[in-house]
Amino acid sequence: MKQKDYNSCTVGEIVADNFATAKVFSRYHIDFCCHGNTPFTEACRNRGIDPEVVVRELDALQENMENNVPDFAGWPIDLLIDYVLKIHHRGIRAKGPQIEVLLNKVTEVHSKNHPELLQIQALFRDSLSDLNNHLLKEENVLFPYVYEMFQAKEKGRKTAKFHCDTILYPIEVMESEHSLEGERFEKISLLTNKFTAPEDACASFRLVLQQLRQFDEALHEHIHLENNIIFPGALKLEKEVTV
Incomplete structure (x- = not known):
């Protein structure tokens, strides 16, 4: 090969x-x-x-290519957005509050011996708040217009420009917010020694670190799909179908 x-x-x-x-x-x-x-x-x-x-x-x-790895780059943009909405947006809203509840309990019990938990708690709380606003902007503003452009191309017609002339501006905002989340979770990773449980960690402490790791991994896939595939694809589509 x-x-x-x-x-x-x-x-x-x-x-x-x-x-x-x-x-x-x-x-x-x-x-x-x-x-x-x-x-x-x-x-x-x-x-x-x-x-x-x-x-x-x-x-x-x-x-040694694994056949079960999704070929995201080969998916049409509407399917990619469907995947992000149904897997990642739903996942953040479902799992985020559950993790926060457990993290609050672990912090209450263990922060005396592990004061870093207080900072982790604050970082995760701020992340969920900002992510909720971020998801709403994608769902209510950016993604509906990308769907509209995709349908226009499928039907061989043109569509009107975005209300602020181009989707480049909201995409730049989304990417900036992605960077902020990346920085937050880099801090959480450092504070937790890459999500490694300390020797005195109870079962709940170990579980919340595992959940934070999984949340971080899902967020990486989420941001990757948008920054590296959906956003470039949407900008290319905009040039093809808008008048």
Whole structure:
């Protein structure tokens, strides 16, 4: 199998082409979502990692391709948005408050010996509040217009421009908010030693760290799909169908 020239790609492009590569980047703590536009070589060196080491892992992954990895890059944009809404938006609203309840209980019991829990609690609370506003903007403003553009293209017709002339502006806002969430969860990861339970952690403490890790992983996929596939696709669509 012909290997990809990763050095000519951004990390976001690599993951968009094959989402299985996200596991490799996550292992090296290379941000493929909020900083997906960073060139591969630069992203590796920013983490103090030899790019050739990562290339070997990516090549090995390509040679042993898993068939069950979704081909997100091959999905039509309306299906991608459906997936984000039904998997990620619903997931945040369903799981976020459950995690917060457990985190509050763990913080109440363990913050005396683990004061970092107070900061984690505040970061997660602010994240849920800001994410709720973020999701509403996507659901009520941006995504309905992208659906409209997609339908226009499917029917071979044109559609009116976005109310503020272009979707570039709301997309820039969404990307900025994504970066803020990425920074928050990077702080949570640092405060929890990469979501690792301390030796004196009870079952609830261990469970909430596991749930925070899963929430973080889902958020990475969510942001990746929007920043690296949906948003570029929507801007391309805008050029094709608006008048």
